[in-house]
Amino acid sequence: MARSVYVAGIGRGDGRQVVELGMMELLSRQVDRVGIFRPLGHAGADAPDPVFDLLRARYRLSQPRAGVLGMTYERASVLQAEEGTDALVARLVGRFHEVAADYEAVLVLGSDYADTSIPAELALNARLANECGAAVLPVVGGAGQPADSVAAEVRNAHDAYASLGCDVLAMVANRVAPAAAAQVRQAVAEPGGHLPVPVYVVPEDAGLAAPTVAQIRDALGAGLLAGDAGGLARDVRDFVFGGAMLPAFLPALSEGCLVITPGDRADLVVGALAAHSAGSPAIAGLLLTLDERPGPDIMALAERLAPGTPLLTVAEGSFPTAAALVGLRGELNAATPRKADIALGLFESHVDSAQLTGRLTVAATGRVTPMMFEHMLIERAQSDRRHVVLPEGTEERVLLAAEVLVRRGVCDLTLLGEEQTIRKRAAELGLSLPLLGADAPAVQAANAPAAQGPAAPPSARITDPRVSPLRESFAELYAQYRAHRGVSVDMAYDVVGNVNYFGTLMVQQGLADAMVSGAAHSTAATVRPAFEVIRTAPGASIVSSVFFMCLADRVLVYGDCAVNPDPDAEQLADIAIQSATTAAQFGVEPRVAMLSYSTGTSGSGSGVDKVRRATELVRDRRPDLEVAGPIQYDAAVDATVAAAKMPGSRVAGQATVLVFPDLNTGNNTYKAVQRTAGAIAVGPVLQGLNKPVNDLSRGALVQDIINTVAITAVQAQGGAAPAPGGRS
The missing domain is CATH 3.40.50.10750 (Isocitrate/Isopropylmalate dehydrogenase-like)
Known part of the structure; x- marks a missing residue:
């Protein structure tokens, strides 16, 4: 029988999709063929399933959507009432075995407790897990709860599943307030509260909680007056309601906010977009109420000021619009791949993946698939985090890759380029990428393992070669390297203002461990500095x-x-x-x-x-x-x-x-x-080369950049690795 993991909850709102995604990541590192089974769902077998569709897209699954669902809640409720729980369980377990027969491991997505009409739902999940031979991973939601309440819920959930005969793999407290996370960990470790299985505490993350502009559009049924796909993918981190005059309105703007204002307030529309264009701050978009639409001149100006920024329109006023937005949270689905990266980074930062993998009984496959190789790259890079400089810091694909690399702890980064331009572009892309500026502690300290420590969070720093205090010393150094070619210090000063030369000299001087460039530069422009300096x-x-x-x-x-x-x-x-x-x-x-x-x-x-x-x-x-x-x-x-x-x-x-x-x-x-x-x-x-420098194709996709940076970070580690999947 395929070994399976049953991700279960105890109620609504636990955000267990983060855990389901994280478990799929762990299983797919071990075996080639992972199946998905959802015993109960709200829609039919052919209806969209956001979590499965996300997993299928991300992990290149061939499993058809129709093969995932056991049955609908409606059908289950009728069957349970007419024939009893035993008949319901037998039917669902039979469907599980049909899925398991084709896969080396199965991830089971437990019921969601949302208007299900199923009595004793926790007991049903426990019984299904037992009958399927699955280890249970219960998830407890901690949103809005104090630390002692979350800890008590974790203990109670463990006892509930354990008392029903379940093989409890571990416990996860999810969506815990960041300030309470340490207290929850301490509470479950105290005498009398200690559990016989690992307990992982995953804090709430603003990047996951924030809805996208596209989600808000869909939730309100709003019209789209302007904006592109990138703008619609931006996270909305705040709402600013425009009613005041412009001088009072502008200071209220915040990065990533959605401006909600009547559509006839052309002054606020233009003012918000002008502030966005100046990068102070970069807004997510505008939502115009009362079905008032700016005239063609204002729309043309909007396109020039902030191309790609969404302008939505609704017929309702500001108050009913605000009421409709209350409680709207970000969603994990195939249309939000960035949020999936955020979720994986969150899971990997707070769950001991090695420990949890060790508790699984899934035997590693002997094959090495492309997905496994990519996983191996990420794991190897995470195991001994290095510092990689990316000269093309203003390039969109590089910034998107940087968010994933930092979120998942693959490496520390230095992005080269003009600081305001990088920050504005990152904000326009809606990135949850903490950026350290030139006034942060020195690059040397950030790169020093002793200063960083094993628990230091990954970081991304911005350095502008044109104004960096390192430029003069780099010019003197480069002039020494190229003295035989007649290069003077003045000539070298111009050369090292180039991002590829500056990045290469950072590597040569030990201010970074490696460099990756080429998304916007030719191969010659990327590797020539390495030949001249690193050799x-x-x-x-x-x-x-x-x-x-x-x-x-x-x-x-x-x-x-x-x-x-x-x-x-x-x-x-x-x-x-x-x-x-x-x-x-x-x-x-x-x-x-x-x-x-x-x-x-x-x-x-x-x-x-x-x-x-x-x-x-x-x-x-x-x-x-x-x-x-x-x-x-x-x-x-x-x-x-x-x-x-x-x-x-x-x-x-x-x-x-x-x-x-x-x-x-x-x-x-x-x-x-x-x-x-x-x-x-x-x-x-x-x-x-003496030190790692790698070149990207100018047509490189974001995933290509992530893979290349991970490879380069591993090169900087040195040494050999065991073969992925147990053999090569």
Whole structure:
């Protein structure tokens, strides 16, 4: 039977979607195929299920929506009344087994206590968990409750589920007031209150509680006069009602607020948008009441002042509009991926993932899927947090990635760029990203482990190279590095004002551990400063690159597919050794195939001879490495072909590191595999530099940036990792 986890509550409003998302994250790190089962729901099997739709989108699930639901509450209530609880349980457990038969693990989403007409709902959840063989993870809502009440609820919920025979995995107190969280932890740890299972306390988070502009539009049935998708995704952190004259109105504005004002108050509309344009403060949008709409001149001015900022309109007045907004909270669903990242960061910050995973009985799969590889990157980076500088701090995708990286504790960041521009852009995007300015403690102190301490929260700092006090010392340093090229200090002062040079010098000087750039710069602009300043590592003759090719059931390492056009035998051997080292660092056991158009001694020619010589050099330099070559691609990865072409080889048929003879072959092969085999290509990852610097594609997606930063942070840690999922 598939091992399952049953996330259950004791009442409404516990926000358990955060816990369900967190548990899905933990399960998907262990196994490839995770199923979802919701015993009871309010709508039919084909109706939208916001939580399942979010999980399906985020974790690339193939499970159809119709296969998730046991039955509706309405049907369950009738069945229980007519045939009894035993019949209801038998029917639901039967549906569970239908789901479990197709998956290695199942996440069960317990009932929500919302107008269900099901008596003894907690007891029903407990019985279903027992009959399904599931461990129970009860969630207690702590919103608006003092610490002692939350602690008492946690103990009572544990006792209730335990007394009904449940295998309680852990307890979660969720949505606890931040000021009360420490008191709750202390209360459940005191003599007489201590429980035999872990208790995790997750505080309320304003970023999760805040509704988006789109959610408010939908809740009010409002019309959209202006605004784009990015504007509608902004979080609304406050409401400001406009009625006063402009001088009194402007000081009331706050960052992320939604301005609610009659639509005929053109002065307040223009004033709010002008304040937003100036970045003081960046508002979420405007909601115009009484069905009054600004004229075309005002609308044209609004578009110029704050493009993308939403203007909504409703027919009601301010008071009924305000009443409709009371109690409206943010939602976790497929349309709010940023909130899912916030939720995961919250879960990972306050739940001991390693401890909770250790209490699961899900056996790790032997496969390494793309999702597992991504999880491994995040976990490795979190385990020894490093400091990465991102030169493109004003770039939208970089800011969106930065929020995820900081929220999930992947690394500390320095964003380079003009401070007001970065802050305004972050506010326009509605990011919950705490940004430290230039007047915060020095970068050196932020980067020092002793000052930071293991419990220090991750941070994002803004540094403007143009006005930084480091610029002069960096200019002197760069002039020393490039003196042989005739670079003076004055010339260097201009050069180090460039964000990529400034970021590279931060890394070289130990003010950051690594750098990632390229979302808005060419590869040359990103890597040239590294070649000039950081240079190659001892023992490395060249800088090269690899791609991690995430196939359906394994991860392969391809090198070099991005840097060296036609390496000679010495360079090719260096690329192979660098690629093997990188593979081991990321949990891929290196078995190196030196690729050619012939296998073994079957062919000849300058190309084959180069690969043969490179293979000999690898064996001489690294006798510990498993290496084969020359070898064709099919013989390297297909066991049947390997048995015919290179029998007895410990690499043929099971190679994990594939080294191409030249850039033309490597680049075309990785793109062909990426496009035709549906592989996810993570990279290029540069290797051979003294310190980690990596380049992004200018078409990089936000997830690509997150993955690349995580890889770079892991490179900065050094050392090798165990293989994801238990083997490579």
